[in-house]
Amino acid sequence: MDPKRPIIEPALDEPLLVVDAPPVEKLPPRLWIRRRLFSNFYNSAITVVLLPLIAYLAYRGLLFLFVTARWSPVRENLTLFMVGRYPRAELWRIVAQLIIWSSALGLAWGAAVSGARFRAAQAGLPYREDPLLAKVRRYWALLSMLGLFLLMTQSYGPLLVTAAALAAGSLLKSLAARVPGRHNVLLWAGVGVLGVVGYQIVSGFHGNGWLWMGAPVALGVVSLLGRVEWPSQSRWRVVRLGAVVGVFAIAYAVYALVGTPGVGWDDWEGFHLNLITATVAIVLAFPLGLLLALARRSSLPALRVMSTAYIELIRGVPLITLLLMSQTFIGFFLDTDTPLSSLTRSIAAFTLFTAAYVAEIVRGGLQSVDRGQIEAGQSVGLSSFAVTRLIVLPLALRAVIPAMVGQFIALFKDTSLLSIVSVADLLFVRRVVHAQEAFRAFGIAETLVFVMLAFWAVSFTMSRESQRLERRLGIGER
């Protein structure tokens, strides 16, 4: 047994207790310098050469960033960079979305903490949470980017909005963390509901939104009903089906009656577009990818061949070719009266592309589930459906989460390709800004640095989180 690993480890949060870990050596500064920088001749030589070089580069970099750079193109067009030509009268929707999604993140965090605490209590181990300072250090990239961004704004609005979002997130997190672990499912259903609401507060509560709203609500309701003891299994099945159907019916009715308009996809631009495209593409690609992965592992040769052909075809071509295809003639494939908007076409291309990669990831996860687990499940009389639901999927998805986060990061970086097909994402807005009369002839490097920093901050934070997750889950070690 590895002394560094506790008995029961929560899926998403800190380890419960480090049992008998060897003490970490903390050297005094002089010894540290000697040991780590000048331990032998080669190391010393390298240090002597590198130190002044690094100091010089850092000096030049900081000089550029804070003294010589002219940030006015960024400063004056900050709204344009963030949300493009979004109707300024409807900006409250974006603000509301930010706050709601921040609350959803806080709720998710709280749910993870509550679940971890519950499992710790079940195992009889104490539970201790990371102090706030450690969390701040963890997210230093995103927070400093946020700080830089706030420095550039010209009014107090963004500052208030950021503060409100952070406050909402923290409040929900602390509330959720206090909820007993039995109700974890309800918390996650709440996260789902907040996620959908946050999306639709911008796009409007109409169309097919009732499906997306109904799903998490149905999950919560079914989980609540499941705590009751039902006289027979068939009765439970009937009740469950009725509950699901009822929830969806109510959602449909509500949406049909209320039906508020929102701002359509065509007006989503800027950095907001990069984030939304990545999120929507991976949400839509996940079921498709799951389907493809299952088909690829199927024993039916027809399904296997077709899905393999699709996956290999899509993985073999660069994304830019799919985007070019979507911009020029994907509309010709569908015989619609309504031509698809530019963003819809691009998201279709992203979804098709991501689905192939998700399929490979999920296939790897499914393959990693030990055969013995399935056989063990069957040996206690579980149906194949139950084996899948209770044993295979949790194991497979746990193994797959870091890779999925990595795919999301890659997808987020790939949204920069939208600028090549003239869709107004962050990189394209840079072009728009430099067409304006005031900035036609300067600020080119500064805007590029700003775009780089924006992408870097988000990707770096997500990749750090994924690395922590991988360490916590012990992928490849157990």
Place this chain on the structure above:
Amino acid sequence: MKLTKRWLVLLLSLVLVGAACGDDDDDDAGGGSGTLEEVRDRGTLRCGVNSVLPGFGLVDEAGNYTGFDVDFCKVVAAGVLGDAGAVEYVPLGVEDRFTALQSGEVDVLLRNSTWTATRDGQEGLTFVFTTFYDGQGVMVPADSGFTTLEDLADANVCTLTGTTTELNLTSVFNARGIPFNPVTFTDSAELRPAYEAGQCEVWTSDRSQLAAFKLAIESEGGAEQHIMDETISKEPLGPAVRDGDSAWAQAVQWSVMATVIAWELGIDSSNVGSFTADDANPAIARFVGGAAPGLGLDADFAVQIISQVGNYEEIYTEHIAPLGLPLEGSTNDLWTNGNGGVMYVPPYS
């Protein structure tokens, strides 16, 4: 691993649902005939524009579109719908500008597109009028001393990709036997620093664009620029509509031409209210009274256009003149002014 049909069905339906959940604000637009009725039913005009072209289609900090072509979108909206603000701007790039018009995503394309035979024929477009007579020009640093195209042998020539600029450059230089090396970029924000750093010695584009950037570079303290007198090609820019819809084409055409007619008649946005249908000048009387049935436009369309947007001179002066291209004496001047301009419109009678 076992899987039941139920899972498959469930997942399949999730996928289909996900595909159906998308653009919720679908408007009803289609190609072919009947665009006029469709636009009137919808109540807004969908106009394909540029968002990165100085003078023609730009986006300001507040997210509003401004520019010469943008104003003509407003002109068409005012003429057809009576409201210059009822426009939905659709920014288009080089790849999809024509397919957007063909597929019905936009009703009219006002994206500084050049009128060529290939586009009329192969791309299924109909150009209705030339709002701006431009030409492809060549810009070099003033201290380079180049005066003719022959001086540019073997030079690096910066240009934007996917435009008639590239084609014209190749055909003209090859015809005159001048070897050259094209350096193409996707947008001017990357081209300009390359040009200023000397990575290319020549910048070729529409003369209006060159004028805009010449002004920008010189005002920022850069080196002085010189736009050569030689014009590589003619670039007549104007609005385009889909083939096969002559009613719509005529409506757009006369709305746009109304601005030039008003200029000819001396009507602008400040004095349009003072003219009535009983004016002494019969041309003005017809124009303001609007007796031209069969065009599919309302009787007062001309008044709406001029009062809400302005006449050609006002539009030009607001957007193109600041680029350093004065209207008087240019190719876009009125033919009747006798200054060598070619802006000539049929009479409104």
Place this chain on the structure above:
Amino acid sequence: MGGRHFAGRPSSVATAGKLVSSPTVDPTAQRHPTAVWYRNVRVLRFVGQGVAVVAVVGLLAWLFNNLVNSLDRLNIGTDFGFLDRPTDFQIPFDEGFDPRSSVRSMVLVGVKNTLVAGAFGIALASILGVLIGIARLSSNWLVARLATVYVETLRNIPPLVVIIFFGFAVFTFGPFPILRDAEGLSLFGNTALILSNTVWGVPSLVAGDGTGMFWIFVLAGVVLAAGVARWRTAVGERTGRPHHRVAYAFGTLVAVAVAGAFVAGDVYSVSWPAISENGRRILGGFQLNFGFISVAVALGLYTASHIAEIVRGSILAVPMGQSEAANSVALTSFQRYRHVVLPQALRIAVPPIISQYLNLVKNTSLGVAVSYAEITFLTQSSIGNGRPAPQSIAVLMGVYLVFSLTISFVLNLYNRRIQLVER
């Protein structure tokens, strides 16, 4: 999840209409030996597959039909005849290309450019990636931190932004003068290197009369060297002493090549780069344009950060005991890496590294941002100039598919070989 209690029995294992068979014995076949046809799993599987195939093929046919109809409606050709029409535009930095030549030759130029940039990028990324991956594990804190900063910075910026930034930093705002003012670096009295902000000139080798004969000699030398290597391996196994087969084989090859050079005579001459009269071109030598250098080097740097992570992970995956054993027989750190750690680590690392190579080749499609004439850029230009989009993009995708399927095939071969060796 909270307890859900049933008063009844758990559900049975058998369900009709399973489309994926279980890994263990299928109880259905045993419990229903004479099933009705609509409960017979074999029939259902067959019918299910048939339905699926019909559905998918039908969908594809419908989509394709729509496409053809739309193209016909707009008078865009649906054939591939455009490949024979002239290109009509000039390719950047390719003086030899005649705009009147066909689109097919343009495609070939694009493919060649893509492959060349890919090859350079792969070479750079491999070397740099391995070095940085090892550097991340260095005992020198500064080196380790620097390598970490490099990896974490470049991995998290989109490759498009990296390429644009590199192009700006090195060429547009960089230290190199314009070609007219560029001064070459001299070597042996000849200009060996010309650096400007548009093109770099390097010397090249020009084939002479004897080149063909020289290469025949080299080929013979390779065969001979292989034979020598086998002989030395046998000697080594017999006597147990180091065989130095690489040294022997290489020596043989060099000897034969030198002999061939003498016999053949005028094998290669060096062509030195020089700036032309009008200061706009480099005559002679090999001309590298700034688009190529930006794409190849920027992508090399970007992919190196990924390869560094892979290498680091694979080195860490080598069991600690191996390093301890190496230390216990007093190998130096360099020997430890070379003989113990790296061979095992690289075996684990090769598949993900090869998929990174594929990513690099696919990322060359971003060359449009720096005016590098690779196949995607040329396709985009030709579409913008009126060539039919669906066919052009089909050709483009076909090109990339050939690359990726080749690389996947190589990867599969490697995997199979490794597995055989282990068992």
